[in-house]
Amino acid sequence: MEMKKPICLIENTLDNKFQCNPQALEILNSISQPVVVVAVVGLYRTGKSFLMNQLAGKKSGFSLGSTIQSETKGIWMWCIPHPNKYNETLVLLDTEGLGDVEKGDQTNDNWIFALSVLLASTLVYNSMSTISNDAVEQLQYVTELTKYIKVNAEGDQTEDALYAGFFPLFLWTVRDFTLQLELNGKPITADEYLENSLKLKKGDTERIDRFNLPRECIRKYFPTRKCFVFDQPTSPRKMWKIEELSDSDLNADFVQQAKEFCQYIYNEAKIKTIKEGITATGKMLGHLVVIYMDAINSGTVPCLENAVSALAQIENSAAVLNSLSYYKEKMSQDVSLPTDTTEELSDLHGKYEKEALELFMKRSFKDKDHKHQEELAMAVVEEYKSICCKNEEESKKRSLALLQQLYTEMETKVNEGIFIRPGGYQQYKEELNRIVNQYKSTPHKGIKADAVLLDFLKDKEDLGSSILNADNTISKHQMELEVEKIKQETMEQERKAAEEKHKELKQNLLDQERTHKENLEQYMEKAESERQKYIQEQNAILDAKLKEQQQLINEGFAKKSESMAHEIQALRYQIANAGRGGGRCVII
Structure with missing residues (x-):
C-alpha cells in the first residue's frame, strides 16, 4: 500500500490515553517486508519534521508549521520503499515535540519518548545550537526509561546490558550549529564532539551526580551513537516558507549535510529487530504498537519479554495457518487422484510437507x-x-465404474439366462476373463484396483457356481478341477490385494518416519540459528560494555569501571553456555 503522505499512528485521547489509528495499522498489516524504523524525537519547534521529509525525499509531508505552536501531535507515520534496499520498507515516525508549553504534560512526553525507543531501530534526537549541559539535561527522558520500559517480566530490571541489547541506534542531530568543531585547538569530528559532551565529571556531590546521570544513561542505554551537525538552512525571514524553497534557495552547506545524514540512514540504519535478532515486518510492527498501547492504557509498564511472547503467539499461529494453506494449495494443484501408486502420492506429500515446514x-x-x-x-x-x-x-469409484461399464453387456446375457444351457459355462468363463483382462489393462485405476476386482470376482462366485452346476456337458471330475481353479484364482487375487494393502501400510510407516526426521532436523537447524543470533546479540552487548569500561578507565573512573566487571563476567558466562540444556525434542 503506497502512502502519498504521512498518517497519524498514535494519538492522544481526551482522557489523556493513547489510541492507535486503525487505518495506520491496516497499512502496517499490509507490509510483509522487513522494516527499517526511524523515529525522531526532541523539543518542539526544532525542525524534526523537516528532517523526516528529507528522508522521505519530499519537500512536504510531515507538517512543519511556521509559528511557535507545536504542529505534530502524537506519533505520525510515513511508510516508503527503502531508497537503497528493494526488499525493505522504510518507516518514518515523527513524534510530538517534547516540552510543549501548551500541553505541559511530562508523563505524556516520557511515554512518547519511550514508545519511540520501543518502536525504532534508529532513534534521532534533534536539538538546537550546541550539545551544551542544558541540551543534555533536556534529554532527561533517558533517565526515566527504566520506569517506562521493562525488558523481562521478572528479574533485575536495573541490569543496563538488558536495555542496551535492544535499544536502537542513537543519532544526535544538532540544528543551526554555529561553532567550530575544534577541541583544544584541534579539529574534531561530530562524533568526537558528542563523546566529549558525554564525558563524566569526578566527584561525589549532588550537583556532579545530577550532571553525570543523563550522560551515564545515554552511554549505557545507547552504546552505538553518532552525531550530525547542521548549519542554519536559510535566513530566519525565509524559514516560515521552507517547504516552498528549492535546494538552490537553501544554504549549500546545509544541503550537503542533509544529504550526508540521509545517506547515512539509508546505508547504516538496520532492520528493526526484537529480542535475539528476530526480524520485524510491518505487520509485526503493527502488532507491537497495539500490544504496547494496551499495556500503557491498562496502567502497566510495557514489557519487551511479554510483548515478544504475545507477538510470537500471533505470528506463530498465523505461520501455522499460512504454511498449512500452502501445503493444501500445492497438493491440490499437483495431485491428480487417484494416483497409480502410494509412492507417487507420498513423494508429493514429502516434498510439500518439507516446504510448508520451511515456510513455518x-x-x-x-x-x-x-x-x-x-x-x-x-x-x-x-x-x-x-x-x-x-x-x-x-x-x-473409478474401478467400480470401469467394471460396471465392462460388465454391462454380460449382465444383460445373465439376466436373459443365456449362460444356463449346455456349454454355457465355457462361454461365461470366456466373457468373464475378457472383462478381467480388459479391466487389468486399463490404466489409472488407482491403488484399490486389485481390492475392487477381488470384491467383484467374489460377488460373481455364486453366479458362476450356478452356471457350472447347470452345465450337464461338464463331468464331475472337470467340475472339481474348475472349482479348484476358481479357488486358486481367488487366492491369487487375494494375495495381490493383500500385497497392495501391505505396501500402503509400509508406506504409512515410512511417511511417519520421514515426518519425524524432517521436523527434528528443521527444529535442530532453527535452534542452532537462534543460538547463533543470541550469541551475536550478546557479543555486541559485551563489546559495547568493554568499550564503555575502557572509556571509564581512560577518564579516570576506576571504581565505576570495576562495578561493570560483574556484568561483563555474567555476559561472558551466558555466551559460553548459550544453548546448553536444550529443550524437548519434537515428537510427531
Missing part, C-alpha cells in the same frame, strides 16, 4: 515447547490422511 520455520519464533510446530505437523498429517482417503475412494 522462516516466519515463526519463540515457539515455546515447539507447540506450533507440532500443531502444523499434526495438521499436515491429518490433511494427508484425508487426501489418502480421497485417493482410495476415487480409486474405488
